[in-house]
Amino acid sequence: MRISELYKNRFEGDSVSVSGWIRTLRCSKSFGFIELNDGSSFKNLQIVIEEDKLENYSEVSKLSVGSSVSVKGNLEFTPEAKQPFELKASEVEIQGVSAPDYPLQKKRHSFEFLRTIPHLRPRTNSLSAVFRVRSMLAQAIHRYFSEHGFIYVNTPIITGSDCEGAGEMFRLTAGDPNSAEKREFFGKPASLTVSGQLEGEDFAMAFGNIYTFGPTFRAENSNTARHAAEFWMVEPEMAFAGLKEDMDLAEDLLKYLIKFVLSEACDELNFFNSFVDKCLLERLNNVADNSFVRITYTEAVEKLKAAKKEFNFPVEWGIDLQTEHERYLTEEVYKRPVFVTDYPKDIKAFYMRLNDDGKTVAAVDCLVPGVGEIIGGSQREERLSVLEERMEELGLSQEDYKRYLDLRRYGTCKHAGFGLGFERLVMYVTGMQNIRDVIPYPRIVNNLV
Numbered sequence: 001m002r003i004s005e006l007y008k009n010r011f012e013g014d015s016v017s018v019s020g021w022i023r024t025l026r027c028s029k030s031f032g033f034i035e036l037n038d039g040s041s042f043k044n045l046q047i048v049i050e051e052d053k054l055e056n057y058s059e060v061s062k063l064s065v066g067s068s069v070s071v072k073g074n075l076e077f078t079p080e081a082k083q084p085f086e087l088k089a090s091e092v093e094i095q096g097v098s099a100p101d102y103p104l105q106k107k108r109h110s111f112e113f114l115r116t117i118p119h120l121r122p123r124t125n126s127l128s129a130v131f132r133v134r135s136m137l138a139q140a141i142h143r144y145f146s147e148h149g150f151i152y153v154n155t156p157i158i159t160g161s162d163c164e165g166a167g168e169m170f171r172l173t174a175g176d177p178n179s180a181e182k183r184e185f186f187g188k189p190a191s192l193t194v195s196g197q198l199e200g201e202d203f204a205m206a207f208g209n210i211y212t213f214g215p216t217f218r219a220e221n222s223n224t225a226r227h228a229a230e231f232w233m234v235e236p237e238m239a240f241a242g243l244k245e246d247m248d249l250a251e252d253l254l255k256y257l258i259k260f261v262l263s264e265a266c267d268e269l270n271f272f273n274s275f276v277d278k279c280l281l282e283r284l285n286n287v288a289d290n291s292f293v294r295i296t297y298t299e300a301v302e303k304l305k306a307a308k309k310e311f312n313f314p315v316e317w318g319i320d321l322q323t324e325h326e327r328y329l330t331e332e333v334y335k336r337p338v339f340v341t342d343y344p345k346d347i348k349a350f351y352m353r354l355n356d357d358g359k360t361v362a363a364v365d366c367l368v369p370g371v372g373e374i375i376g377g378s379q380r381e382e383r384l385s386v387l388e389e390r391m392e393e394l395g396l397s398q399e400d401y402k403r404y405l406d407l408r409r410y411g412t413c414k415h416a417g418f419g420l421g422f423e424r425l426v427m428y429v430t431g432m433q434n435i436r437d438v439i440p441y442p443r444i445v446n447n448l449v
């Protein structure tokens with residue numbers, strides 16, 4: 001039986017067995033209490049052990065924190081106590097004794113310290129709650145798209161093309177490092193993907209609505225609390241859709257996911273609201289009930305210029321919005337998620353559809369309080385000649401993107417999509433401040449533990 005089920009169903013008087021790891025243990029000569037956790041919830045189960053009921057009482061009472069045990073016993077209600085019930089043990093089988101230098105003792109450890117023990121930190125309240133919410137969100141994403149008729153596509157991790165055209169890819173090497181020929185992927189240059197979008201577009205041109213959900217890699221040297229070298233992205237792509245439909249989908253998806261965790265992860269969210277971010281629940285409830293703001297980049301720049309505050313990075317039409325600007329818009333001006341559309345073409349990727357003004361593209365970023373950019377997307381350039389011209393301007397080889405250009409030659413159509421950064425989503429719904437603490441094994445600049 002999992003401990004979460006006991007809390008849900010309260011089998012009073014029933015004989016139950018549970019297995020887990022000891023969080024704390026207090027014992028006297030004749031009786032004692034164990035707080036057991038099995039990872040199914042961050043709630044512990046209190047276990048009462050008594051000398052005259054257990055053959056191995058003296059061994060059990062000396063166990064150290066972190067040891068694993070399997071316990072059989074009767075569940076009894078304890079209306080006067082802090083916990084609703086406790087397990088009166090009739091049998092305790094010791095599975096594995098924890099060495100006395102176990103680093104997770106009963107006290108609050110800093111997130112910085114926990115990052116030094118990635119193999120043990122999922123056993124703490126905070127990180128186990130984060131990773132349970134991460135798992136629920138992944139499942140909710142698949143559920144959302146499946147309910148809305150999107151086909152799930154697995155795009156390649158090893159690729160020969162640079163989706164963002166920004167050259168921030170990790171190159172693959174293989175075989176004998178001294179042989180120039182073998183150093184590449186079977187003689188050809190190959191990299192880890194930065195985005196599944198280009199392949200996603202292929203599939204949208206066959207299935208209409210698709211999504212990808214997988215790992216992506218960026219070699220950008222950004223040592224911040226929001227950038228990882230390896231992160232997961234959710235990328236829907238829709239044929240016969242433009243920027244408005246793209247934003248409608250993004251808003252509906254985010255609201256669905258927030259409502260999902262509000263109802264399915266109450267214990268975890270209450271915990272984050274108490275210990276990580278006191279405004280979390282208020283903010284999430286507010287998002288679920290209100291529409292997102294939609295403004296153009298030009299309007300955003302005007303708002304920022306009119307701000308009474310000094311930014312470190314001066315605002316001018318043409319700049320890429322910095323985190324401080326994104327946070328000002330979402331946290332001080334609008335106090336909710338904001339879509340910013342129609343960015344200058346010079347700061348966006350080659351595949352975004354050129355607007356009639358010839359200066360801006362049909363791009364959209366979704367910015368949220370606390371995190372900044374959580375989604376980046378666009379309507380795609382479906383006109384062959386405009387795309388070719390843009391690629392030439394940027395010096396991108398048509399040979400390398402032949403397949404992508406083919407889509408514009410064989411039944412091209414209006415289409416749009418976006419990429420949702422999965423870790424940024426987890427940060428947003430948990431209130432966690434550092435991307436290192438929402439990834440099981442973070443791969444960040446200077447960090448390969």
Ligand code: 4AD
Binds near residue numbers: 226374423
């Ligand atoms: O804005 P980006 O770069 O967009 C794309 O890659 C498009 N091809 C997506 C598409 O239209 N299908 O990245 C999308 C999102 C960002 O908004 C951000 O949430 C996340 O991916 N992201 C990162 N998350 C963590 N670490 C990084 N280094 C990230 N770079 C982007």
Ligand code: MG
Binds near residue numbers: 365373375376
């Ligand atoms: Mg972006």
